[in-house]
Amino acid sequence: MDGVAPPDPVAAAVERARRFSPFLAMALDREPGLDAALSAGRLDLTKSSATPDMPVGRRLRIERRALALNVAIGDIAGVLDLTAVTEALTGFADYALDTAIRAAIEERTPGEVPHGFVGIALGKQGSGELNYSSDIDPILLFDPETLPRRAREEPEEAAVRIGKRVVELLQARDGDGYVLRVDLRLRPSPEITPIVLPVDAAIGYYEAQALPWERAAFIRARAAAGDIALGQRFLDAVRPFVWRRALDFGAIGEIRGISRRIRDHHAQGQVFGAGYDLKRGRGGIREAEFFAQIHQLIHGGRDPALRAPATREALARLAAAGWIDPDDAAILIDGYTVLRTIEHRVQMIDDRQTHRLPTGDALERVAKLHGLDDSRALLEALAPHVAGIGRIYDALDDDVRPAFSHDAVTLEDDLARAGFSDAAAARQRIETWRSAAYPALRSPAAREALEAVLPTLVPALATAPVPQAALLRLDALLERLPSAINIFRLLEARPGLATLLATILSHAPTLADDLGRRPDLLDGLIDATAFDPVGDVASLMATMRAHETGGDYQARLDHVRRVVGERRFALGAQIVAGIADPLDVAAGYARVAEAAIGVLADATIAEFARAHGVVPGSELVILALGRMGGAMLTHASDLDLIYLFTGSFTAESDGAKPLGATLYYNRLAQRLTAALSVATPAGPLYQIDTRLRPSGGQGPLVVTLDSFARYQREDAWTWEHMALTRARPVFGSADARAAVSAVIAAVLGGARPSRDIVADAVAMRAEMAAHKPPRGELDAKLLPGGLVDLEFAVHVVQLVRRVGLHPNLGSAIDDLVGQGLLPAEMRAAHDLLTRLLVTLRLVAPDSQVPGPATQALVARALGLADWTAVVATLATTRQEVERTWQELTRG
Template identity: 40%
Template sequence: MAARKPVQRIETEWRLQPAARLLSLDENCSRRELSEIADAAEEEGLPRLAKFLAAEGTVQDLLAAVFDLSPFLRDVARRRPGILDRLFDSDVEARLMAIGEAIGKAAFTDSVSETSLMMELRLCKAEAHFLIALADLAGEAEPALTVRRLSDLADACTRAAVDFLLRDAHGQGKLKLPDPENPARQSGWILLGMGKLGAHELNFSSDIDLVVFFDPEAPAVIDPLDATELFSRLTRRLVRILQDRTEHGYVFRTDLRLRPDPGSTPLAIPVEAALNYYEGRGQNWERAAMIKARPVAGDLAAGEGFLKELQPYVWRKYMDYAAIADVHSIKRQIHAHKGHGEIAVKGHNVKLGRGGIREIEFFVQTQQLIAGGRFPELRGRETVPMLGQLAARGWITADARDALTRQYWLLRRVEHAIQMVADEQTHILPDSDEGLERIARMLGFADAKTFSETFRASLQQVERHYAALFETAPELSAGVGNLVFTGDVDDPDTLQTLQRLGFQRPSDICRVIRGWHFGRYRVTQSAEARERLTELTPALLKGFGQTRRADEAVMRFDEFLAGLPAGIQLFSLLQSNPALLKLMATIMGAAPRLAAIITRRPHVFDGLLDPALLNELPNRAYLSARLAAFIEGDRAYEDVLDRLRIFASEQKFLIGVRLLAGAIDPARAGRAFSDLADLTIEAALQAVTAEFALRHGRIAGARVALLGMGKLGSRELTAGSDVDLILLYDHDADAEESDGDKPLAPSHYYTRMTQRLIAAVSAPTAEGVLYELDLRLRPSGNKGPVATHVDAFKKYQRQDAWTWEHMALVRARAIGGDTALCAEVEAEVAAVLALPRDAAKVIAEASEMRALIEKEKPPRDLWDIKLIPGGLIDLEFLAQVAVIIGHVEAGRRVTATADILARLAPDFAGADIRQELCDAYRVYLALTQMIRLCLTGVFERDDVPPGLSDLLLAVTDLPDFGVLEAHLKETSRKVRKDFDLLLRAKRP
């Protein structure tokens, strides 16, 4: 024991303590090799290292195993033992930082030349490379840290070479750098790291993928016409500096082939040309590649600016169905084996083979392409963090995240081990027993057999998740039966199949489907589209058959197809999403309004792809965050308005789908529709205000408040509601006109601005209408100005307003504008509603108004829920009268009819009546929301759309339509009885 004490003392001085135990292939040989390195250390004048390597201990055991298993690392240690010696003075991390600093300074020494820089970079890279590998094999660094260290090293070397070349060009008068001490800044030379470099996931012997652009208008550029030649020449020199082999080795092999059209473009491309290429001719694989793009050297700010410009190309604001189709075709070419057949470990390609690294990367990037346009958090470059984000958003399961993360890092360790043997850019496991044993021991396994079992299980697990990613519904025709639509004659077996699926007129259905397959619509004119639709047809028919009105559903889908300009994307989407197909069948069978939206705007389907859709509540915070992401950036006025229309249309559809699917109840749907209107109308107001000010300036002390009235104010909007608004304004008392080029007096200013707002919100455009606005509830109605000064509003409400106007004020709510003015208006509304009144007079006037409406607008039938005796108007009148005569329990002011009914004072309505009224309102709200969601016109009792009756039963929890109608009659009878009791019986 005493003889080993010096060894222990020496070991404590060594800064890399092994966390893993590796076994040599040949114990005697490995000790001999370590001894040879000790001799080399002695010859280099490194006695402490020589003594240390000659001793015994865990570190020496590790080093002996490492140098036996990796001839590359052994040769580096023999040639440059000083690398090992420096680990007595600093640990690996500190040494890597020092090397990074040395690389960063290499371009700035007085005597630097291209030759000296090449030598310095190679020496620094070799030492860093060696240390990164040693730390990895010793278990000091997890693979996540190893790939980050390798990527940082590549960044540093590339930047040093770029800085040198820029300073050299400056010295020759080819560039005029604003700051030669910070040469990259404003140089206009953009170098994007792609692939694993861009993602900070470089492997041990990796090439680095670069794409090079330049800005000919950058401050450093002297002659924009010469810039292409200049930056291409600099790029060629950069490649030579990094990859030419000298007696000191090489830095990084460099690949420039990911640039646009590499066969016919220069090495450096002007940014404008690149943007035009990507936006006009870019391929989907190039979009996928750009996910990982990162400015690594040169003008980093310009690089970030370029990527920001490119965002709309990479991250589509709508789901690009053609991209999904491309992904499917790529997938079919790659072919997932779904775990069938044994995977041979020997000779397996860890990167490209079954269950390999590429499958995990492809798995992640596919989901990113699909969802990243909608969810910025899914736009990250790194594979494992994106697995976490995909799981957090529900695109993949936690099990898939954990399994793929675990296997990704195992596969990366295997990849590194393969490359550390001889520093070769290979991903293929050895096909010999000894070679496989070597890799197994480098990874800490006892033998090749144990490694092979673990590795094969890993590949199979990756393969299962990867195969599941693109699985369509199991064979689409499975279990459906015979379906033949060729020729002109109906196939008897097909007619039987259709009848069994629920179709009443199978021959008509055959005729319709033959029309699809004969390419009679634009959507099916291409052979590929017809092929996709043929594959999809069995599943479509099965889905439509389950709507109970299968024939009508197919006819609506036929109308949908007739109006589509193209179909490949949609058919691919439905084919790969069985749940989406089922929802499509429900919409076609039950909801003409939604069907019409899909027909006009197929992009609304994008939102349905989000797996979290039915779990996420469309509350104000959710909608606000989505809207902010959708309209972010500097945009032209019309572009902002168009995006608001697109956003509102899409979100109305998605709120409706949630209601249709039962994910939210009708009351929550009403709040969501109203929050959506609040947010988009306020955003429109902001856009209009800013645009109007460009021409007419602003008025001193100007403030605006939007007062939501009617169903917007009570947060009970439906899918088809108009929006009732009052615009109020205020300004400094002495303000006479605005301060713009074309000044206007305040009243004229706000009248014009309000008219501009009405046009912005209500004018029909290619993207539709945001909302139909109704401003008739403003003081003096249609006769008064469209904008009202807040003082005039206050005076009118206190001195001139009719009872019905105060009743309307019960639902008033500030929805946007200046916060302080909104609060002031809310307070004024509350004060007006609290004014003392003659209760008997109010009740009499309300009762007379209701009788007048009943006379002038009699209900069509029982289903005219708003106007029937005992219908919605009765409930709304009861609530509004109770508020303005002070018969609502104290508490925070509420505007929703349901909330007011629940708080009717006991001296106005007893508990039983209050409960009856609340129950009735709940039923009416449910029916109204669902009917307005599904229908654009009136509800025709004798022509209920396919499936709508089922939805109405589901939302009211009643067993059949007859029971529902009976319940509706009884409910309206009770409400009218209560209305008469509470209002008409109390008339003077």
């Protein structure tokens, strides 16, 4: 009626609670003060009838009853949303567990604070999502060194007694109810281990013995009570166990297997309707959680932003990062919210930890407690959410998987239909794999993984331009692998990667060889960012330093090698996949190398200084020349480096084992060269060429900046000054780099011996042609009119005219063209020849003409229509470069 105020939602919720929830009605009767406040519309989550002088257990039980009542009424009234409800319940659980730990320690050792004992929250307590009537599933840990204990008491004995008292305080029941049910079965090997574990033993377990499902459990782990610093130390130590960069799809399969076993075990709760299990049923809460956790395990090792413990937040972040469909994420988030809300209604009836919809009149009470007319309305509200979650989760794990026949005739027919021209040879390869002829395929698990991936892998290989060649390269890869399980599971889970692998195996022997040495390189391609530009040098250095812990120098070197290998492989894959310009890839290769030099130089200097100190007033400077100086590398480029040091050569280091400056820096540079070039199990980095240093291979590895400047001014040959045109400092302080750049600018600007540059260049080019002929008819570098001729032409003009002095060849050409000193066609010539060189280093490293399919890839990389256009454009370009070189050097 007009003029009549609507009922207060909190007061209305009190009325519904009294009518339809025996537990809430009892709680209202036991808390008359709260009853009055709530009936008047006042909600206060901090209010209870407990007093500080009560025994700890009783005080917590009364506080819990009051909180449960306030939260329930706020929830039913719509004043508290699901987030507010679960945060309040979790906050109380943390407080109660912490209070119980403090009380248990105080009872045994009065005056002691809870050092050395921590409760690690798992499950919904860990993620801040506790149910209305939920167990908590902590892992209790202790530190034997700091745990308070009585005289002559062993730490293990004290810890177990404290743990038992904690559980007793929380679980004991009386007329005021209970505080929390505690389930300690998520600890390592609960059937044989004590209820409280030493922290180091727990770390050892998770590092060496833990099961795949425990990884998923630790997505939501949190130090919740007691000695939080101890708990955080534990979690930091086991983080690599949870968030692995190398993907283990066996673990993903295990998580899916848990879901299937739950469906089987709780078969009666799978069918939607009265009696449906909101948590474990098909399309239920657990499937929304598992969907998020599976994707977090796949991608969270590489993207820390995805490690959100709360389910809805995790789904939102996965969608934002592009790993799951945004519409699917919305369906899962909405469904999870509704199911959790109704789950709370079910639990509010009798304060029981149940997840199953009741039947008959009991279901009517749940519906009416929620504010609906009847059970039919409740089921109608739930049905679309259950169907949506079930549909999305089912798509993760289709149990009806195709399989390849073991019958020789049928298998051969299938391979022929797939596109293999020699189906008999293809069948023989697959039969070889199945026979466990290779070490990587000898375990039953490996052969099972092979059978699972064949329906994905074989069609992908069949789409390759030359399926037989791709199959043979895969065979060679399998023959070399120590284990194939993970790569098979990765390909099974991500069919798109199987297609890319087939393309790499068909076209790129360089990348296929890299993959044979490090099959985990394929992992990196699952990350969407693998096909983005690699970022600037600073961001790459940050990535290379991201896993530095402690002072383990070798571990740091290995991490840099892994990152460099992943980035170089991904850059090469970008060209093969046709999604990046080879010029951009060449610049990316150079940024990766510069970042590696910076990180490894810092690490090597720090390690060297531990024994020998530093040379006061002096520092190492690294000068890059050649393609590295010009910031345009290929996949296989050497790094041309010169090591210099500032300050006086008469100085001495200040460490425990002092060295004179020259010996100090020469030994340091030897260490750094080894760090950059020596192969380890993590893979090789770069070949380092230091022959461009003063006096070449006859001179010391490192000289002072003053010596370098004097040599360049007085003694360097024309070819050394030509090399200097592409010199660029890549390591050292800003002041040191500026000093080196000033020396280079002065020398190139004319502070050098007067020589016949053109005659010297002509003689050098003839000598090179005689001793280093082209490797094949596509040698973009050494053929007449190739990159070497172009570089010589540019360097002659730079040295003679003293202009266009950019280390990057393309920028130098632009400057010289702008001044009318080179024909305009030279920039296009540079770009075409560089693209060809960078691409061929991957797909035809012998510079011979590749097969027709790879010819199309090369044409695409060069931005040309077809191979005919490649041949014609290359011929025209070489003629233009050769003509320019001849005109510049003609007497």
